Amino acid sequence: MGKPMKIRARTDGQVTEVKILMSHIMETGQRKTQAGDPIPAHFIQFVSVTYGDRTVLSAQWGPAVAANPYLSFKFEGGQKGGTVKVSWVDNNGDSRTDEAAIN
Amino acid sequence: MHRLKSCLNAALASAGLTLAVATFGQGTQPMEEIQKYRKMLEEANPAELLELAGADLWATPRGPKNATLERCDLGLGAGKLDGAYAQLPRYFPDTGKVQDAESRLVTCMMTLQGLSFEEATKGWYKRESDLEALVTYVATQSKGHTIDVPATHPHEAQLYEAGREIFWRRSGPLDFSCATCHSQQGRRIRLQDLPNFLDTEDAKASMVTWPAYRVSQTAVWTMERRLIDCIRQMRWPEPAYLSDVVIALQVYLQKTANGGVMQAPGIKR
Numbered sequence: 310m311g312k313p314m315k316i317r318a319r320t321d322g323q324v325t326e327v328k329i330l331m332s333h334i335m336e337t338g339q340r341k342t343q344a345g346d347p348i349p350a351h352f353i354q355f356v357s358v359t360y361g362d363r364t365v366l367s368a369q370w371g372p373a374v375a376a377n378p379y380l381s382f383k384f385e386g387g388q389k390g391g392t393v394k395v396s397w398v399d400n401n402g403d404s405r406t407d408e409a410a411i412n
Numbered sequence: 413m414h415r416l417k418s419c420l421n422a423a424l425a426s427a428g429l430t431l432a433v434a435t436f437g438q439g440t441q442p443m444e445e446i447q448k449y450r451k452m453l454e455e456a457n458p459a460e461l462l463e464l465a466g467a468d469l470w471a472t473p474r475g476p477k478n479a480t481l482e483r484c485d486l487g488l489g490a491g492k493l494d495g496a497y498a499q500l501p502r503y504f505p506d507t508g509k510v511q512d513a514e515s516r517l518v519t520c521m522m523t524l525q526g527l528s529f530e531e532a533t534k535g536w537y538k539r540e541s542d543l544e545a546l547v548t549y550v551a552t553q554s555k556g557h558t559i560d561v562p563a564t565h566p567h568e569a570q571l572y573e574a575g576r577e578i579f580w581r582r583s584g585p586l587d588f589s590c591a592t593c594h595s596q597q598g599r600r601i602r603l604q605d606l607p608n609f610l611d612t613e614d615a616k617a618s619m620v621t622w623p624a625y626r627v628s629q630t631a632v633w634t635m636e637r638r639l640i641d642c643i644r645q646m647r648w649p650e651p652a653y654l655s656d657v658v659i660a661l662q663v664y665l666q667k668t669a670n671g672g673v674m675q676a677p678g679i680k681r
Contacts, residue, residue: 332461379456
């Protein structure tokens with residue numbers, strides 16, 4: 310199970326801005342240890358954000374995304390007090406889901 | 413000549429930010445740009461991830477006694493964290509010592525969880541160590557609280573005087589003191605502004621942001637780590653972790669910053 314995310318969601322009445330900070334090593338698979346052994350790739354592959362039963366963002370990521378990824382986006386709609394749910398799945402099958410209320 | 417000139421232009425363009433900063437010297441304009449950069453990072457501070465990890469550690473049973481830290485007394489009573497960091501360092505009668513957040517957490521890890529000193533402080537200087545996470549969590553619980561370190565208890569007053577002496581006294585092979593860098597207005601090292609401790613407003617603005625995530629180190633630094641590294645940079649003998657020297661300096665700095673409203677964890681160069 311992944312480590313918790315930090316999620317902020319704010320609405321101005323029309324547009325909701327979501328800011329997410331994820332905790333993940335995001336290893337590219339290109340690096341080697343001092344002994345020369347390759348460090349296996351370990352990165353988030355799928356990200357999805359839902360508001361109620363509506364998917365407001367879905368993304369496929371690769372190893373080019375930096376460690377502890379920060380993701381910010383906006384979507385139309387979203388009520389104060391509503392819940393934004395963020396999930397990710399990495400290439401090892403590990404996953405994490407967290408949610409936050411819109412304010 | 414033309415070729416040489418275009419080469420030079422390319423080199424200048426690649427030097428980018430460094431050159432721009434060098435051109436402006438120590439003026440105010442770069443500081444405004446740095447403020448913008450900090451503003452952008454404010455809600456993307458990786459220290460918040462460490463804070464979550466610290467919250468976990470706080471509530472997870474560990475050590476031979478298989479206990480959590482939830483009964484840890486940081487000065488306001490067992491388990492009371494709201495505003496506790498803002499009132500540290502302070503004197504603790506049970507240990508007979510003036511302690512900061514870090515040394516107090518180590519005490520709790522030893523008494524509540526039954527860990528040895530070595531186990532509790534293991535790897536404290538490493539990225540994302542347990543202590544860094546715990547200190548980040550504890551400090552965050554003081555967000556919005558006012559720094560209040562009166563240093564009136566005789567032991568605290570004694571350390572305050574020692575801290576002031578250490579801060580202002582020039583020594584070591586470079587004949588440096590903390591004040592060499594921290595008693596002038598509007599100076600900085602690279603992109604980091606240096607607080608002037610002759611000015612209480614400046615002292616407040618600085619102290620309320622520690623512990624802080626350091627972008628250049630990709631790690632949260634606690635005040636202990638900040639001070640020990642400052643001392644190393646001055647080429648003084650390096651003090652031991654949690655030693656009285658480091659705590660004395662903190663009493664002096666925190667008392668000088670009394671009245672500042674905590675914003676930790678901060679984000680710095």
